[in-house]
Amino acid sequence: MSAVPRWLLRHRITIEEYLGDSSTAPLYGPPQQVRAFVDEQTRAVVSPGGEQVTSSSTAYAAPGTTVPPLSRVTLPSGRITKVIACLPRDGGGLPTPDHVEIQLQ
Incomplete structure (x- = not known):
């Protein structure tokens, strides 16, 4: 199987890409709507920095996101x-749907 079927991506999320910090606040790019499947479940995950943090939800999106x-x-x-x-x-x-997992705070 290649990509997760679009009919499974039932939700729409709005993503504002993090661009960095200014002297007053974080900077974000323009909002983009993305099709996803959202699972609001709390679980422990490891951040890119290596610390264990709590994720309150996970969004699954199409490959390439x-x-x-x-x-x-x-x-x-x-x-x-x-x-x-x-x-x-x-x-x-393998016969599994390829996708992107977006772990959220």
Whole structure:
């Protein structure tokens, strides 16, 4: 199987890519809507810096979706959260749907 079927990506999330910090606040790119499947479940994950943090939800998106850590995400519920990590999930030819896992605070 190649990519996760689009009909499984039932939700729309809004991503504002983290661009860095200014002298007054974080800077974000323009909002982009992305199709995803959102699972609001709390679990422990490891951040890119190596520390264990709590993820309150996970979004699954199509392969090729890239979201830098600290980007701002608005979930279908209206809750605004930040990206912990964006991880490609490739089955390596196995019959599993390839996708991107976006771990959220």
